[in-house]
Amino acid sequence: MxxxxxxxxxxxxxxxxxxxxxxxxxxxxxxxxxxxxxxxxxxxxxxxxxxxxxxxxxxxxxxxxxxxxxxxxxxxxxxxxxxxxxxxxxxxxxxxxxxxxxxxxVKNPKTLINMAKANYMLGNDRDALQTLDKIPEGARESVGADDLKSTILVTQDIERKLQQAEQAPTDDNLEILRISKDKLLNKAANNIRLHQAVRKSDSLTQKKQ
Incomplete structure (x- = not known):
């Protein structure tokens, strides 16, 4: 700016x-x-x-x-x-x-990234992604816009697999969920939504066992 x-x-x-x-x-x-x-x-x-x-x-x-x-x-x-x-x-x-x-x-990239983070934490992924799109290309790396976008997509993926496993707890769905969950253990430590998804995944797979 x-x-x-x-x-x-x-x-x-x-x-x-x-x-x-x-x-x-x-x-x-x-x-x-x-x-x-x-x-x-x-x-x-x-x-x-x-x-x-x-x-x-x-x-x-x-x-x-x-x-x-x-x-x-x-x-x-x-x-x-x-x-x-x-x-x-x-x-x-x-x-x-x-x-x-x-x-x-507001158009300030630092404020926009915080707005996007807030929407993501509140579960408003669509609003978060739209806010990220407003950040100029030259400022995206410095504020971590692409990293947050990647995190949102990863979160949507694990939550979608968790929902599928809850609705149809077949061996295949549970195995897919377990593999996806294991890949997110490091990221989940500092991310509320991922942590919740991992915890629900563990609970679901343990019940099946």
Whole structure:
């Protein structure tokens, strides 16, 4: 992202316009202030007008700060949810924070990857994949977008095989599930959804035995 994209990321069109027009108005007032000073005219009238661009610039600036804070809050809540996925309040907070950032149309790759992780942890794989697709090609490797996409697909695969084995616990289905599960043991240690799938797989195969 270039400087302008970072500056306006998550702002609505009217907020961007306010920021641009306010900045231009501020520059015009500065020019007039220098001109008045050079002509030795009174500056009182101009000083009052400075309140207008300050408000115009301040509004979107506050909105931008709130977006940054929302991104940090999401990261913290995601960390909390990973340590305790059973807490309904944390889950609710995570859903609300993701929706807030989605409504803002955030484009920052670091925020997008956290939004995708949150959707994945919440079981919203489709939303997670759509969010990953918004990350620019040049930033995908640095934020781990392709790794997360691979993890999502692997999770969908093991959960699909687990469902098949639950519905039809034949020897073939259980063996396929066991082989797939064994390949995921290392990844499952640090992944809630994979860990749950592995645990369910072990329970299912043990019952069959």
């Amino acid at each position: 270039n400087f302008w994209e970072q500056l306006t990321d998550g702002l609505h069109m009217h907020e961007v316009l306010l920021f641009v027009l306010g900045s231009l108005f501020f520059l015009v007032l500065l020019f007039l202030m220098v001109l008045y000073a050079w002509r030795k005219e009174k500056l009182n009238v101009l000083l009052l007008f400075f309140m207008i661009p300050i408000v115009m610039i301040g509004w979107p600036s506050i909105a931008r700060i709130q977006i940054n804070e929302a991104g940090i809050a999401l990261e913290n809540t995601l960390r909390t949810y990973e340590s305790d996925p059973q807490d309904p309040e944390t889950r609710k907070a995570l859903q609300a924070q993701v929706k807030e950032l989605e409504d803002k149309g």
